[in-house]
Structures are given as C-alpha cells and as structure tokens.
Amino acid sequence: MLGDRTGGTVRLERDGGVAVIVIDNPPVNAGSTAVRRGLLDAVATVAADPGIEAAVLIGAGRTFIAGSDLREFGQPLEEPQLPAVIAAIEAYAKPVVAALHGAALGGGFELALGCDARVAAPGTRVGLPEVTLGMIPGAGGTQRLPRLVGVSTAIGLICEGRRVAAADALALGLVDAVVEGAVAERDGAQSLRASAVAHARGLAGAKNRVADRAVPAEPAERIEAAASAALRAGRGRPPAVEAIRAVRAAAERPLDEALAEERAVFQRLRLETEAFARRHLFFAERDSARLPELEGVAARRLERIGVIGAGTMGTGIVIAALDAGLPVTLLERDAQALESGMARLRDHYARRVDGGKMSAGEAGKRLAALDPTTDMVALATADLVIEAVFEDLAVKQDLFRRLDAVLAPGTVLASNTSYLDLDAIAAATGRPQDVVGLHFFSPANVMRLLEVVRGAKTAPDALATGIALAKRLGKLPVVAGNAFGFIGNRIYAAYRRQCEFLIEDGALPADVDAALERFGFAMGPFAVADLSGLDIAWRMRRQQAATRDPAARYVEIPDRLCEAGRFGRKTGAGYYRYPSGAKRGEPDPEVTALIEAASAAKGIARAAVSDEGIVTRVLLTMVNEAACLLSEGVAARASDIDLVLVNGYGFPAWEGGPLFWAGRQDPAWLGAGLARLGDLSGPGFRLCDPGVLRAA
Ligand code: NAI
Numbered sequence: 001m002l003g004d005r006t007g008g009t010v011r012l013e014r015d016g017g018v019a020v021i022v023i024d025n026p027p028v029n030a031g032s033t034a035v036r037r038g039l040l041d042a043v044a045t046v047a048a049d050p051g052i053e054a055a056v057l058i059g060a061g062r063t064f065i066a067g068s069d070l071r072e073f074g075q076p077l078e079e080p081q082l083p084a085v086i087a088a089i090e091a092y093a094k095p096v097v098a099a100l101h102g103a104a105l106g107g108g109f110e111l112a113l114g115c116d117a118r119v120a121a122p123g124t125r126v127g128l129p130e131v132t133l134g135m136i137p138g139a140g141g142t143q144r145l146p147r148l149v150g151v152s153t154a155i156g157l158i159c160e161g162r163r164v165a166a167a168d169a170l171a172l173g174l175v176d177a178v179v180e181g182a183v184a185e186r187d188g189a190q191s192l193r194a195s196a197v198a199h200a201r202g203l204a205g206a207k208n209r210v211a212d213r214a215v216p217a218e219p220a221e222r223i224e225a226a227a228s229a230a231l232r233a234g235r236g237r238p239p240a241v242e243a244i245r246a247v248r249a250a251a252e253r254p255l256d257e258a259l260a261e262e263r264a265v266f267q268r269l270r271l272e273t274e275a276f277a278r279r280h281l282f283f284a285e286r287d288s289a290r291l292p293e294l295e296g297v298a299a300r301r302l303e304r305i306g307v308i309g310a311g312t313m314g315t316g317i318v319i320a321a322l323d324a325g326l327p328v329t330l331l332e333r334d335a336q337a338l339e340s341g342m343a344r345l346r347d348h349y350a351r352r353v354d355g356g357k358m359s360a361g362e363a364g365k366r367l368a369a370l371d372p373t374t375d376m377v378a379l380a381t382a383d384l385v386i387e388a389v390f391e392d393l394a395v396k397q398d399l400f401r402r403l404d405a406v407l408a409p410g411t412v413l414a415s416n417t418s419y420l421d422l423d424a425i426a427a428a429t430g431r432p433q434d435v436v437g438l439h440f441f442s443p444a445n446v447m448r449l450l451e452v453v454r455g456a457k458t459a460p461d462a463l464a465t466g467i468a469l470a471k472r473l474g475k476l477p478v479v480a481g482n483a484f485g486f487i488g489n490r491i492y493a494a495y496r497r498q499c500e501f502l503i504e505d506g507a508l509p510a511d512v513d514a515a516l517e518r519f520g521f522a523m524g525p526f527a528v529a530d531l532s533g534l535d536i537a538w539r540m541r542r543q544q545a546a547t548r549d550p551a552a553r554y555v556e557i558p559d560r561l562c563e564a565g566r567f568g569r570k571t572g573a574g575y576y577r578y579p580s581g582a583k584r585g586e587p588d589p590e591v592t593a594l595i596e597a598a599s600a601a602k603g604i605a606r607a608a609v610s611d612e613g614i615v616t617r618v619l620l621t622m623v624n625e626a627a628c629l630l631s632e633g634v635a636a637r638a639s640d641i642d643l644v645l646v647n648g649y650g651f652p653a654w655e656g657g658p659l660f661w662a663g664r665q666d667p668a669w670l671g672a673g674l675a676r677l678g679d680l681s682g683p684g685f686r687l688c689d690p691g692v693l694r695a696a
Contacts, residue, residue, distance in 0.1 A: 010038025011060075012045060015197045017053040019046045028066035029059045031107045033078040039111075040080050043088045043096075054200035055096045057115060058193055063102025064124070065111060070279055073135070073270045082107050082139035083263060086114030090211060095203040099196035100124045100175065105163065110137055113144040116208040118175040119199050120166045121192045126174055129161035130266075131239040133282060134275030134654065138266025142246035143258050144210040148173050150218050152226035154247045159230035159240050215251040223248070235520075237654055239269060273664070277656025281646060284639035284657075289467045289477045291636065297460045299468035300410060306331060306382035308399065310341020310372075313416055314388035316444025319348060320473045322366040323445065329371045329378050333389075338372055345370070348445075376406050384412040384469060386438055393420050397428035404429040412465045414438040418489060422455040422482040432457040436466040439486055441648050449647040450475040451486045478643050481634040488644045490634070491658075494625040498618055499525045500555035501681055504599050506606035507614060509575040510587045515614040520652025529558075530574035530585055538562040552684020557598050561591070620677045622658035623670070627688035638663075638693060662693060 013020040021042045023029050039057075046055050059065060072078070089096050089111075098104070098112035101121035109126045112118050120126070128141045136142060137158065146154035149172050157164065169175045179195040227244045234240025242265045249258040269275055305321055306329045307314050314330070321328045332338035349363035371378065379385055385407065389395055396415060403413060413435045415425050426432035437453025450473075452466040463479070470477035480486040485493055499512050503526075513524020523531070538559065548554065561574060568574035569585070576585025599606050609617075622645065629635040635644075642657020655661050662670060670690060678687045 010035060010042050012042050014052075015056075015193075017051065018197045018200050019049075019052045019055040020193065020197065021046070021055055021057050022060050023057070023065060024060035026061055028063050028103070029061065029108075031065045031068040031082065031111070033072070033080075035065070036080050036082060036085050039085045040088055043085070043092055047088075047092045052094065053205055054094050054203060055092070056099050056193070056196045056200050057096060057111070058099040058196060059101065064098070064100045064104040065108030066103040067105045067129075068107035070133070070282060073133075074276060074279065082110065083259070086111060086139055089114045090209050093207065094205055095200060095207055097196050097200040097203070099192050100126065101192055103163070105129055106137070106141075107139055110139040110141045110144070113140065113148075113210055116203060116206075117177075117199060119177045119179055119192070119196050120169060120175045122166050122178055122180060124166040124169070124175075124178075125163040126166075126169050127161060127163040128158050129163070131159050131234065131243050132161035132278065134239055134272065134278040135269045136239060136243045136246055136262065136266055138263055138270070140211075140259055140262070142243060142262050143250045143255060145174075146215050146247050146250040147210050147213040150216045151247055151251050152218060152222045154250070155223070155226045155230050155244055158243050158247060159234050211255055237274065238272070239274065242269065273656075274654040277654055277660055280639070280656045280660050281642065281653060284637075284643050285476060287637070288640055288643055289471070289479070291463075291479060294460055294464050294467075297464045299464040300412060300461055301383045302465060302468055302472065303327070304329065304382050305469070306379040306385035308332075308379075308385065308387040309389040310338060310344070311388060312442060313440060313444050315341050315344050315348070316442065316446075317386060317388060317416070317440055318345060318370060319445035320440075320475070322369055324473045325369075326472060327369040327371070329373060329382055331373055331376060331379060333374070335374055338374055342372055376402060379403070380406055380408055382407075382411060384414060384465060386414040386416055388416040388440075391418060391420065393424060396420065396425050400425055400428040400435075404431065410434065412436060412462050414466060416440055419485060421484075422453050423457070426455050426457060433459040434462050436462050437480075437482065437486070438466055438469070439480075439488075441488075447648065448474070448476045449488070449644060450477050451480045451488060451644065452477045453480050453482055453486055455482050476643065476647055478640045479636060480640075481632070483629075483632065483634045487629060487635050487641060488648045490629060491622050491625045491641070491645065492649055494621050495618055496525050496529070497555070498621040498681065500557060501553065502609060502614060502617060503557060503595055504555050504602070504604060505609065505680070506599070506604075507609045508587065508592060508595065511609070511611075512614055515611040516618060518611060519615045520655060522650030526575040527585065530568035530576055530578075533568045533570055534558055534562050534574055535567045549684050553682035555598070557595055560594055560598065564594075566591075616673065617677060617680065619658055619661055620670075620673050621681075623662045623690065623693070624674055624677060624688055626659055627690050627692050628686065630692045631688055659693060662690075667694075 009024050011022040011024060013022060023035055025032060025035050046052050095116040097117045097119060098115040099119055100112060101124050104112050104126045106129055109128055128137045130137045142158060164174060166178045170178045177199065179192055230244055231240055246262045246265060249261060304327045307317050308331045310330055310332045318328050318330055332341060349367060352358040353360050353363050387396060387399055389399060400413060415422060415437055416439060418439060422437045426435035435455055436458050439451035439453060441447035441449050450470045452470060454463050467477045484490060502512050503509055509526035513527050516524045565571060566573040569578050572578050575591060577588040578585050626641045635641050638659040642659050645651035646653050646657050651657055674687060674690055678685055
C-alpha cells in the first residue's frame, strides 16, 4: 500500500475479442478515486459490448495496483468505493482475468480476488497487509481469501499481512498460474498480457467467481490454533481480533452479511488512532532514508563486506549479510576466537536446517560465501568493513589505524559502536571521510533498525553506502548525528533515568514495569535491566563518576543492587528475584527495603504514583529528550525518532512513537506537563523547547 496523490487513468484496449483494461497511475498504480472510477466505467463499457468475450485487468509500468492510496483512509472516502468496482466485475456476465506483476497488495489484491482468474508474472508479490496498518481488508478480502485457502491459512496470511511470492501464491491457490515472461504490459507474444489474454480465452466465457465457492472444510482445532497464534502475534489488538472474527464469518455466515460487516469494521478501524499511528509509521519508513542532501548521490560499490569481531554482534551481522547474498570476509584476532565465532555461525544454520526452515544445501551455500580469517590483509577486497570489536576507544582506534594501511582506497570503514565518539575513531585514520557508524541492534540478524551515523567528516557517498547496505540487508536505516548514544540509546538512557527517579519517588519496579507494559511496551525497563544484566552499566557509571555533574540528581539504587551482587537474572536476583531460574521475576521485599532506605536517605517522602502518572512521566521524558536531539541536529526528523523507538526499543507501534503521541496532545497540556517534569526530575535535568517538535 503506497501513498500517492495523482489521479491516474484507466485505458480500454482490445486484443481480438478480449478487452484489456490497463490501469495507469504511475508510479505504483495506487488505487485512487480516479482509478476506481475508470475501472467502473471500463467494466460498464465492456459489459455493453456484446462482441467482447472476456476481459483482462493489467497494470501499466512496473506493477499491478500496489495498494490503495493510504492517505485516503484518514478522510471521508470518495465514490465509487472499491467494493462497488468488485461488485461490477462479479456482476459482469463474462470472465475477467487479473494479470499480476510487481505488487498486488491490499485493495489491489482484493480487486484481483474479485476476478475469475489470476495469472502472475514471476517476482509478483500478493497479500493483504491491512492489519499491519491498523485496519482489516475492507473490500471482501476477509471473505474471498478463505474461499481460496481455507479459514486457518487466511487468518495467518491476513493477520501477519504476509506478502506472498508468486511461487508460494501458486502453491497456496492464491493465483491460478505463474507465467514465465516479461513483466511489462507492452511486451511481445510471451508477455504477461498475452498469457492473460490466452487464459481469458481459455475460460470460454464461463464465470468462475471466488465468491461462489464454498469455504473448504477443515478441523475446528486447526482454526482455533491459527486464531490463537494470530491473536498472540497481534498482541490482542483490535485489527487482529476483528480480522479473525471476519475470516471466521466467511465459513459461518451468508456472504452478503459478512461483507457488510467487514466493510463496517474497516470503516471504523481506519479512523481510529491505531490506523493513524501505523500510517504515520508507514510514511516515516518510506522517508527515513530520503535525505535532501543525498539526492543524486550514488552509493559506492557494495559487492563484498568485511566484518571484524566474531562476537555477539559480529556474527549477527555476518548472518544478515549472508542471508542477503552478500559475501563476507570475517576477521578475528586469533584462531581460537575465530573458531568459536565460526562454531556459532555453523550452529545457527544447523538450527535453521533442523527446524525445516532451510535446506542443508542452501545453508552450505550461505556459509561458503563466508571467508574466515585472522589476516587483516584479506579485508583488502571488501568494499565496506564493519568493526564489531570490544567497546573500547583505544582498541577501535588501533584497529582503524591498522586498517588504514591495508584497505583499498574508497573502502567504507564502519563502526558498530554504541556509545563511543565516531569522530575520535575516524581521526585514527587518514580517511575520516570514509568512516560511518552502523549501529546494529541485537540480535543483528533479526532486528530491522539500523542507525546510520554521520560523523563530522563523513562524505555523502560514504553515508549513502551505509544506507545502501542497510537496505540490501532488508533493514530500516535511520540517519543519526554523532552524539553520545545517537538517537535510540540517548532517549533510552533518559527514559531509564526517569524510571529510577520514579522508584526513588515512591513507585516500585513492578509498578513501573506493569504500567509501561499495560501501555504497550514489550517489557518494562526493570525487567529489561535484569535480563541484560546490571553490571555493564555499573561499570560505565564508575568510569564516568569523576566527570558526573555533582549537583545533578543521581539515583544510587542500581549501585546498591550491584554492590549486593544482584546483577540481574543471570545471578538469580536484580530488581526482582528469580527463584530457581524462573524467567519472570517476582518482587523481592529485600529490594523494596533497599529502595525505601534510599529514598529515606535523601529525605524523599515516598508517595504512590498512579499508572497514568508513570506512563505520562515516561512519555514526556522521551518527548523532551527528542526535542533536545532535534534541536541539536542529532535527529533530522521527528518521524525518525518514532521509528527508532518503535523498531528498536519496544515502543508500541499502535501508539505511533513518542512524538506521534505528543502530536495528539493538547499543546498547552504538553507544555505544562514538560515544565512539571522538570520540577519532578530535580536538579541537573535539562528541559528542551518543545517548539522544535512542531517544526519537525
Ligand atoms: P563481543 O565481546 O561479543 O565480541 C567482540 C569480538 O571482537 C570478540 O570475539 C573479540 O575476540 C573480537 N575482537 C576484539 N578485538 C579485536 C581485534 N582487534 N580484531 C579482531 N577481532 C577483535 O562484543 P559485542 O557485544 O558483539 O559488541 C561488539 C560491538 O558492538 C561493541 O562496540 C558494542 O558496543 C557494539 N554493540 C553491541 C550491542 C549488543 O547488544 N551487544 C548492540 C549494538 C552495538
């Protein structure tokens, strides 16, 4: 589904007795009002011509209807609406064949489901992603899809919003044929268009409506299992709940009733906050890598990468690259460390083979594209080298200095550092213009977010190459300036600090975690801290102790926990206790006592904080830190910050990110809330002007 404002046209052509209806609304043939009107007119013209024996629907250019115009969904819909177009196709007495190439998603695929047959070019993707956009399919998708694939499969496809590749679509019965041939509408005899016309003739005038088919019978347990899995994956949110209900109705209720109900739910959901939030994130993703200053800047060559360090992050990056078909040279400091990294990589692929996710041959092929080495000279053939060695400035500087001597000119040098100063790393080389930060998130082969960090001297084409790598790996790049913690860790640090203030002021860790989890965070901050371990941050705090502003509010509770040997889940105790390896911690009276003593020592009169109070303080903290980042130029756009929080830190996508949340609040309330936040947070807390949010 893509947002496109142009009107578009529909042309009617002839191929003998077959009418060819060509949808032409560049760039992606989005289903605009003009397209729907054109389709309706075309079907009426075709129906009125007795000389026409069948029709083909095809998209001009590089795709079928890739999706509806998303922006329309936030406003009153203009006539004719999509269900009327589909009804006209179904009411037409002769067969209509959808010829699919590129993408046929959302309304585009619903239109195809309204046809009597679907033929697809290789490389086509079909699917109904509405649930991932906070809605449900609204033009019969929840009714026609189960008639083709059964209720349980339809629940999975719709709730996941899966984009199904042509071969899988054929196997599932979503399309009737995959034709080898060109994707363009105008090509010769072997083209998709010619195949679709032949297919239409082959139907010999017979209608074959999906709507007329019975939903295939299947065991109730299979449907229950699919529904509960989809509900869990959809976090019990309304789009998943409603989609499951609608698909089940296909097997239980008359079609016209179920269609009317589907439409009503679609009309309601598309105007709810979740749908606006998800549309916001959709456009934020589309724009994240589009920087005005990079317009026309070509990325450098990217045919082989080097990864340095085969630890947690290095091996994750290697997997991401191998899975994207990018050959990798992996450098470690000695044979033993290299072998333990290689063992981890072999295990990873073996697990995928054992789990039936990949053939042994494919796993072997991926690993064969990996060149493990302890000799730095082997990196000379890489176009981009990423280091993921210890988080220590001296180690990284020494490495970059030595790399300078072996890498080919123009090689992009990237660092996966989380907190170190990229410019200080770049200064160790004679080519700081080639240095860029690539801050992957753990596990690097799973997490989509990738902060691409621009140093003071980073050349535009080096930055463009970092972005190109992110895309090649299927990641979501967000560009950040070089500042402590970049975008994500900087906001997360402020958030964590505020949560510490909260427990010093009167809440308990379990209160804070529960309130934030109810708001929608995947996990509360104290549960996260216990999971990742308290000792690393403790070490960092001790290193920074000398440079800390002595006047600023400093919560000693985490230090007290570490002094007591409570490093989190791995030691059986942290903010919570974990009796005999329990996964979920339980509140510990010892911690409560420790926290109460810490408050008392500072003369703080503890007072309970409501769930709402906790959530508001946390969100305002994020908003304030975001305002600081924007005013410092570390983040270029408010929407980039939302992407980082949603994709890297478990912020609920249905809330659209902290700045989307802020944009929905009354500005006067927000301003007053931020001022009060400053008071509650005590000395040393820096408030930034929220005015910058409106401009961003
Ligand atoms: P790790 O300790 O698991 O792995 C580091 C690896 O680098 C080790 O295998 C070590 O043998 C190797 N190494 C050290 N010096 C080397 C050298 N001179 N040449 C070649 N190899 C060398 O560390 P981890 O967690 O993978 O972190 C690596 C980097 O990624 C750090 O800068 C860290 O801040 C960053 N990072 C870590 C994240 C995490 O969640 N662990 C998240 C994002 C970034």
